[in-house]
Amino acid sequence: MAGRRLKDNGFNPALAYALLTALFLLFSCYLFDKTIGAPYIYLLVSLLLTGKLSEERRNEWLKYCFKKPDYRRIRITENTLVAFPFLLFLCIRGFFLPALLLGFFSVLLALLSLKTTLHFTLPTPFDKRPFEFSIGFRNTFFLFPVIFLLTAISIIAGNFNLGVFSLLMVFLVVMTYFTKPDPDYYVWVYNLSPGRFLWVKVRMALVLSSFVGLPVVVALGIRFSSEVRLLLLLLLLGYAYLTGMVLGKYASYPDRLSLPKSILFGLCLAFPVGLLVLIPVFYKQSVARLKIILRR
């Protein structure tokens, strides 16, 4: 399927895999050189990716198609494949404990199917606003106590980098709320021009992400008062990436963000200045895409 998607985007799969490997290595080296929290970021990112494969409906379908032993084999293989690059890099860098943890949790997640349809309704502070945050929060609610715990540990231990990592996690988690394109009905229904629609979406993303991001910034700012400027800069960067993500969601609408655009966005993680170009480009493309559905 990945190969098919690459071909659909006009890429030679072999070339794309080589490019993705190079980007992964580049990003990993950069991350490990820049922050001591890198092994934990690795652990979380990898588990987030493998966790997606544990989605209940997907697993029910697999169980329906395959016998139990085959199903387990498939799931363990899937998770191992996803975790493998992260595992390898952790081992190369000598972080054996996080690597061991990653291996353990990847196999454990392969044996679980995470219920996405709970029988009780999880309350969310975002239920008054449609709809990305209420759904996203319900999908990722378990990550927020972990993030706030990391913030607390960073404050108690005086580890600023860990605090920065927790802030980074807030935005990383919130950005996952904007990865899938909405069904056309959910865009069509808006009585707004494309520009106004994008403004509403971006404003909502920034305001609601502040509910979870600002407490982290304030807490860190009080504890590390000499680093307030850096914290504000990071907060602004978080907002900028989130804006890029929201606009990126509609830049290829109704399709998913194309691979070239995803790579460009990924490059901006390493070179944030690129956002100054990418955000206006995504905005223009989004307006053009949305005009078709919002202006008839």
Next chain:
Amino acid sequence: MIKIENLTKRFGKKTVLNRLNVVFEAGKVYGIVGENGAGKTTLFRCIAGLESFEGKIIADKLPIKNHLGLLLTEPFFFSKITGKEYIRLLCQARGIKTGAIDDRNIFDLPLDQYASTYSTGMKKKLAITAVLMQKNEFFILDEPFNGVDIHSNMIITEIIRKLGETWKTTIISSHIFSTLKDTCNEIYVLENGAFVRRLQQEEFGAFELEMKEMLIGNKIGALDL
């Protein structure tokens, strides 16, 4: 009023709708019947602006989409959105204040539960409730009776009648002819992307008999029951 002039829709080389001309007037309920694949849903999507097309669709309130309550055959619900949040979303999108949603829950739906856990009929009823609360001028209801129980069927029938009485333009499709008979002022028969017949209320009964004769014929007899 919605006026359609020479509406043609092609998917590649296949013509799905072929030069349709029709006027849907305010205060009337129109039924569209046709076999699966006749082009009903495509016609609705064209009117809504969800599909590109050749020809013209004009209305007394433009753009149509901003005044249109569109009920899809199978409404999509995100996996973790409650009934109440869905209604709020559809109303906010049109700039409508929802007020006390529970007071307007005419189908007694469990609005605090995730909509994705609803049965087919409950999903339909939720989608209808939301579309009605948007305060639209035009309504397109694609299979509004699909999967709903008898009690709700009666309520929906009354709602559709009321839409006609309150001067709304309403277009519905249904595979249950009796529901169209009970609600519509006119019925259009869509076949291979073209309207082949236009029926007035007094012709509904004869048309139903004709359909039975044509579609069922002596097929049942072949079973030798």
